Amino acid sequence: MIPALRQLWRSVGFRLAFYYGLLVAITMLASLAIVYMQTVGVLQQRMVRQVAASVQQLGVRHEARGLEGVAGEIGHLLADDRHSDNEVYLLVDREGRKLAGNLDQMPSSAPDAGDGVHRxxxxxxxxxxAYLVMRPLPDGATLVVGHDLRDQESxxxxxxxxxxxxxxxxxxLLIGGTFVFRQxxxxxxxxxxxxxxxIAAGELQERVAPSGEEDEFALLEQDINAMxxxxxSLMDGVRHVSNTIAHNLRTPLTRVLVRLRAVELGLPPDDAQRGAVATAIRELEELAVVFEKLLQIAEVEAGARRQQFAPVALHVIADDVAELYEAVAEVQGIVLRRMPCEAATALGDRDLLAGAVANLVDNALKYCGAGxxxxxxxxTVNxxxxxxxxxxxxxxxxxxxERIGVRFHRLDRSTPGHGLGLASVRAVIALHGGQLAFEDAAPGLRVRIDLPGGGD
Known part of the structure; x- marks a missing residue:
């Protein structure tokens, strides 16, 4: 439950909706609290005014007709059915005998004269x-006027x-609105x-589908698509330039190599020029390899071979590549160990994936060192x-x-290579919608290819 809530809380939409809903809920509750306090206040004020008016009315009657007039007026007030259910009256003489009213007796804790209290x-x-007000009368009698609070409490x-x-x-509504807004x-x-x-998987032609709305997200979609x-366009331009150079120079380069080899064959074995020609041939052959790899990367990035995808058993590729490089590793004094391979199947091009794995093994043998x-x-994971x-x-x-796999990037410039091997591996994995991760093996390096699972 807690991880699910944490996952929800990471959502900006959920937090925005929650804060907005919380603000609305607090506003509503504050409004209700104000209404409640105002309602209770109005009822309280009206009750206090009514009791004060009754006290004044009975005081005037006492001045005019004495205790008998007050007792008669109390009886009249209780009999008029206007507020008899809520009105409280008690008139006692100086000895404490009840003369009139609807209270059975004087409250055990009598209020102070003139003060309104709850008893x-x-x-x-x-x-x-009840809310009570007590008023002593000049002849020693006591008048208690009040209001029953049961209806007000209801x-x-x-x-x-x-x-x-x-x-x-x-x-x-806050909870429901939060989820609706988040969705x-x-x-x-x-x-x-x-x-x-x-797009990250290599489908650079993809664009955000228009929502049909005219809101901020629609403007964002337009800006993203324009970007x-x-x-x-820029990537196509760069790719076109490099591919054109590689393609157009490959044929002249081949001609030069053929002529240099012919020149080399025509030179005497002891001719001083023979070594220079051999060096030129080696450098041109390396340049031809660079052009070949650039064209191969261009072909992979174009996605043309995606149409040939079929289920590929990665564990079989791992066994084949390990067997292929076993003798090379032995010559270099390196132990090439095939781990117990769990069956793992992906949808892809077997030749491209096998070439990528071979490239990774070749790099490991090249840089890990003897011993x-x-x-x-x-x-298979998830x-x-x-x-x-x-x-x-x-x-x-x-x-x-993070820079591994960038074209022409090399960690050590003093070692042979062109910085295109891992670039081609990254292009192959991207073509398959996968990920290429470089992790610390403590010691050493762990390179992990992660591909979407495919049918058998």
């Missing part, structure tokens, strides 16, 4: 809480219940994320097919791992 009283044998309870119900509804935001953002994932168009151990194996090549050599600094 428990007895009316017809039933207890109740109204207050009703308002409180309504406020609580409204608060619960507000919380439910709506995820729908808009999800389209952008899915398009970005397909992608520009990026694709090292190189392991190759496969596994439905994805993985192949790894691991060594216990010097490894690669963490700062350099």
């Amino acid at each position: 428990r009283v007895l009316r017809g044998g039933q207890g109740a809480i 109204i207050e309870s009703l308002v409180a219940s309504a406020s609580a119900a409204a608060g619960i509804v507000a919380v439910l 709506e935001l995820e729908r808009s953002v999800g389209a952008v994320r899915r398009t970005a994932a397909r 992608l168009d520009r990026i694709e 090292a151990v190189v392991c190759i194996g496969t596994q 439905g994805r097919a993985q192949l790894f090549v691991q060594d216990d050599g010097p490894g690669i600094p963490a700062a350099e791992r």
Whole structure:
């Protein structure tokens, strides 16, 4: 439950909706609290005014007609049915004898003269809480006037219940609105994320589908598509230039190599020029390899071979490559170990994947050094097919791992190579919608190919 909530809280849409809903809920609850306080305040003020008016009225009657007039007026007030259910009256003489009123007796804790207080009283044998004001009369009698609070408490309870119900509804609306808002935001953002994932997998022609709306997300979609168009145009331009150079120079380069080999054959074995010609031939052959790899990368990035994808057993490729390089590793004093391979199947081009794995093993043998151990194996994790090549050599600094696979990038310029081998591996893995990860093996380096699982 907690991980699920943490996952939800990471969503910007969920947080925005939650904060907005919380603000609305707090505003609603504050409004209800104000309504409740105002309602209770109005009822309280009206009750106080009514009691004060009754005290004044009975005081005037006492001045005019004495205790008999007050007793008669109390009887009249209780008999008029206007507020008799809530009115509280008690008139006692100086000896404490009841002369009039609907209270059974004087409250045990009598209020101070003129002060309005809440006291428990007895009316017809039933207890109740009442608001009371006591007024001593000149002849020693005592007048108590008040208001039964049961109806007011019922109204207050009703308002409180309504406020609580409204608060619960507000919380439910907050929860429901949060999820609805999050889903709506995820729908808009999800389209952008899915398009970005397909582009990252090599489908550079993909664009964000127009939503048909005229909101901020529609403007964002237009800006993203315009940016992608520009990026694709620039990448196509760079790719076209490099591919054109590689393609157009390959034929003249081949002619030069043929002529140099003919010249080399025509020179006497002891001729001083023969060594210079041989060096030129080697350098031109390396240049031809560079052009060949550039064209191969261009072909892979174009995605033309995606049409030939079929289920490929990575564990079989791992066994074949390990067997192929076993003798080479033995000559170099390196142990090439095939780990117990778990069956792992991916959808792809077998030749391209085999070439990529061979490239990784070749690099491991080239840089790990004599006495090292190189392991190759496969596994399936969460439905994805993985192949790894691991060594216990010097490894690669963490700062350099992100640049591995960039064209012409080499960690050590003093070693032979052109910086295109891992670039071609990265292009092959991207063509298959996979990921190429370089991890610290402590010691050494672990290279992991992660591909979507494919059918058998």
